[in-house]
Amino acid sequence: METGVSPLPLSDTPSLSFMASNRPDAQDACKRLQDRYGNVPVGDADIVVALGGDGMMLEALHAVMDTGIPVYGINYGSVGFLMNNPAESDLIDHLRRAEKTSIHPLRATGTDIRGNRFSALAINEVSLLRETRQTAKIQISVDGRIRLAELAADGVMVATPAGSTAYNASAHGPILPLGSRTLALTPISAFRPRRWRGALLSHDSKVRFDVLSPEERPVSAVADNQEFRDIASVDIEEAADVSLHMLFDEGRALGERILIEQFQA
Structure with a gap:
């Protein structure tokens, strides 16, 4: 920035x-x-x-x-x-x-349950959201290492500093100063782990979300105003070239x- x-x-x-x-x-x-x-x-x-x-x-x-x-x-x-x-x-x-x-912005690349690939840029945040009454179950990895084996929640997001005052703040995520060179990893209505409030990540971190039981518990990925349904996994990182x-x-x-x-x- x-x-x-x-x-x-x-x-x-x-x-x-x-x-x-x-x-x-x-x-x-x-x-x-x-x-x-x-x-x-x-x-x-x-x-x-x-x-x-x-x-x-x-x-x-x-x-x-x-x-x-x-x-x-x-x-x-x-x-x-x-x-x-x-x-x-x-x-x-x-x-x-x-x-x-x-x-x-953030760059999100992922795959749906049918093997179709998708890619999008997001200025505010990339969020994963449950599609049905079933709680989403998502595995979270950062820089190739599993950090949370299973998050049971309505969803989860990665937000930029510019977007941290929007959906991220509404989900009780931290507001990030523009020069902080950080990203906010924020759960949306977390059920388990109940006390997990998210994490602050370096701006160059690479985040991966893997949806557990995606057919039984379908999840969509939303990058600003672009939505991708029934996803299996998504990788998110800062688009330093844009x-x-x-x-x-x-x-x-x-x-x-x-x-x-x-x-x-």
Whole structure:
């Protein structure tokens, strides 16, 4: 993770690509901004501007996954943890003074019970979730060594620092500072071991989940908004070869927001 003042060499008329959620206020703002600043395809943009909530930011980041184009989010959602406050008349000034945060997503590769392979990138977390009333039973290995022979739970996840305030925090996982170079391994409603609360792992750890009795106790894997059903195993590691860039208004960088979140009642 890197953070600092954005070194964007913006011209007086930078090429912007606007993306908006389906919320009416986001759609209306998107039209106004396009009329004022123009709009180009994502691949031709200097910056992508995402209007909506955190889900829209994740969608925009996935859209620029292989381009290196930074994303500036404007909050027209409910939580908006990854977003900035609305700015229309002075948007270019905000972009010039924005602070950039660069992160690496997680890469999940796995196999389902029929032998089909799957692969996906996740910005927030990769989670395993039971599909039926049956508790999931999952074996957990870290760096090739079995660390937990059997976790009986609703599921388990690996979360990045950027995603640690989302689903991970709701499952009582730790909030991770952006510069901590760690990952959170967090159970979801653990039944056995009852007192296991998860683990903090180095950012370069390689985590493997093996589903025990996957036909009897089916489990799905979810990487952000991509779901894979009836999995047998999944390997998760940081995608160090992929960098994503988010822009935040001065004094409201993601690292500061995560720090503030740790002091919320």
